[in-house]
Amino acid sequence: SQKIEQNSEALNIQEGKTATLTCNYTNYSPAYLQWYRQDPGRGPVFLLLIRENEKEKRKERLKVTFDTTLKQSLFHITASQPADSATYLCALLAGGGNKLTFGTGTQLKVEL
Amino acid sequence: KAGVTQTPRYLIKTRGQQVTLSCSPISGHRSVSWYQQTPGQGLQFLFEYFSETQRNKGNFPGRFSGRQFSNSRSEMNVSTLELGDSALYLCASSGGTSEGETQYFGPGTRLLVL
Numbered sequence: 001s002q003k004i005e006q007n008s009e010a011l012n013i014q015e016g017k018t019a020t021l022t023c024n025y026t027n028y029s030p031a032y033l034q035w036y037r038q039d040p041g042r043g044p045v046f047l048l049l050i051r052e053n054e055k056e057k058r059k060e061r062l063k064v065t066f067d068t069t070l071k072q073s074l075f076h077i078t079a080s081q082p083a084d085s086a087t088y089l090c091a092l093l094a095g096g097g098n099k100l101t102f103g104t105g106t107q108l109k110v111e112l
Numbered sequence: 113k114a115g116v117t118q119t120p121r122y123l124i125k126t127r128g129q130q131v132t133l134s135c136s137p138i139s140g141h142r143s144v145s146w147y148q149q150t151p152g153q154g155l156q157f158l159f160e161y162f163s164e165t166q167r168n169k170g171n172f173p174g175r176f177s178g179r180q181f182s183n184s185r186s187e188m189n190v191s192t193l194e195l196g197d198s199a200l201y202l203c204a205s206s207g208g209t210s211e212g213e214t215q216y217f218g219p220g221t222r223l224l225v226l
Contacts, residue, residue, distance in 0.1 A: 031211060031212060032211065032212035034212070034214075034215075036217075041219075042219055042220075043116075043202050043204070043217030043218050043219050043220050044155070044202075044215075044217050045217070046214045046215060046216070049212055049214070051212070089155065091155075093211065093212050097143075097160050097162070097167045097168040097211075098143055098145050098160050098167075098168070098204075098206055098208070098211075098213060098215060099145070099157050099160060099168040099170070100145070100157060100215065101157065102147075102154055102155035102156075102157075103154070104154040105154065105155075
């Protein structure tokens with residue numbers, strides 16, 4: 001069956017360190033993979049998109065890698081700040097239109 | 113540009129009732145998607161509308177339906193509500209003409225079924 005797995009446990013790191021979040025998928029051949037941030041009581045906010053033929057994408061302190069052989073994406077936040085504390089969701093697009101399939105999310109807490 | 117708006121923000125209903133939720137996309141966006149978010153199942157895709165036509169559908173029972181108007185505003189309806197329908201319902205809009213577009217989410221409607 002198709003599955004998207006993210007670290008189910010919360011990730012606690014110290015301010016200034018690099019946070020690395022994992023997204024693994026099975027039985028998908030996604031054309032795109034997206035990462036979103038969600039704060040409590042709010043809708044998800046788009047962060048980055050990476051295509052199946054791209055290995056890495058960067059935006060400011062964010063970096064995403066995509067390994068279609070391992071069926072895995074890694075999401076890095078460098079020089080993390082308490083304001084980065086949120087739930088981070090990966091989402092796959094496989095097929096036409098905008099049907100996104102989301103992982104369950106990883107809660108990140110950046111401590112002072 | 114104004115963001116995606118959803119009304120109402122909160123709703124309490126009882127089992128067996130029906131409910132209609134509304135979503136106004138970002139101006140110029142023609143695609144509206146709906147998602148259900150629960151603690152147990154996470155974010156699950158309900159359906160997508162583009163130019164008043166359903167373009168994609170998730171694995172939800174027929175009690176969940178939607179429609180889109182000519183101004184791209186969308187509504188979703190849930191009939192014969194069950195306790196398990198309690199959730200945050202999110203809509204997202206995008207241009208709709210390319211694959212992998214950024215989805216802009218609204219704040220959601222929190223539905224509680226008693």
